[in-house]
Amino acid sequence: MTHSKPIAVYPGSFDPLHLGHVDIARRAAGIFQRVIVAVLANTDKQGLLPFPERVRVIRETFAGSPQVEVASFSGLLVDFMRQSGARVMIRGMRAVSDFEYEFQLALMNRRLWPEVETVFLTPNEEFTYLSSRVIKEIWTLGGDVSSFVPAPVLRALETLPRPAAPGGRAK
Numbered sequence: 001m002t003h004s005k006p007i008a009v010y011p012g013s014f015d016p017l018h019l020g021h022v023d024i025a026r027r028a029a030g031i032f033q034r035v036i037v038a039v040l041a042n043t044d045k046q047g048l049l050p051f052p053e054r055v056r057v058i059r060e061t062f063a064g065s066p067q068v069e070v071a072s073f074s075g076l077l078v079d080f081m082r083q084s085g086a087r088v089m090i091r092g093m094r095a096v097s098d099f100e101y102e103f104q105l106a107l108m109n110r111r112l113w114p115e116v117e118t119v120f121l122t123p124n125e126e127f128t129y130l131s132s133r134v135i136k137e138i139w140t141l142g143g144d145v146s147s148f149v150p151a152p153v154l155r156a157l158e159t160l161p162r163p164a165a166p167g168g169r170a171k
Helices: 019-029 051-061 077-084 096-112 132-140 151-157
Strands: 007-012 034-040 068-073 088-092 117-121
Touching (some): 007 019, 019 034, 019 068, 034 051, 051 068, 051 151, 096 117
Parallel strands (some): 007 034, 088 117
């Protein structure tokens, strides 16, 4: 009896997408039939990149990865997963400090949809320190993020005006 590999969803705001996210998505694509990078349209938060631009650069980043698809969603993730035919959710876990939040989220999602399975993947060691929050902070303070984000994200960021750096100089 043959079983086809399941479809997985890798959800997040990806604001901005960084190399740790890319690592997790590409490694998951080697495990699952297909990975859908599901970009949350969070209307409550102002993103670093405008939402349509964020989705565009994420698509550009994964253009050469046929098993990775990029889609946007709003509302409950489990509803998006059902509509996509996915039963597996991928979550990246950098450190033990991520576990409590991720574990609670996995249990809540299973409560909402008992068929969902959450798979935790750790990034390659070189990416364990990356977080979108820290990258945003470095960028807004005038720092260089080129070694943290894929080229399409960097090109999009470079089109944005930066706020004044400490000391009053805008970059």
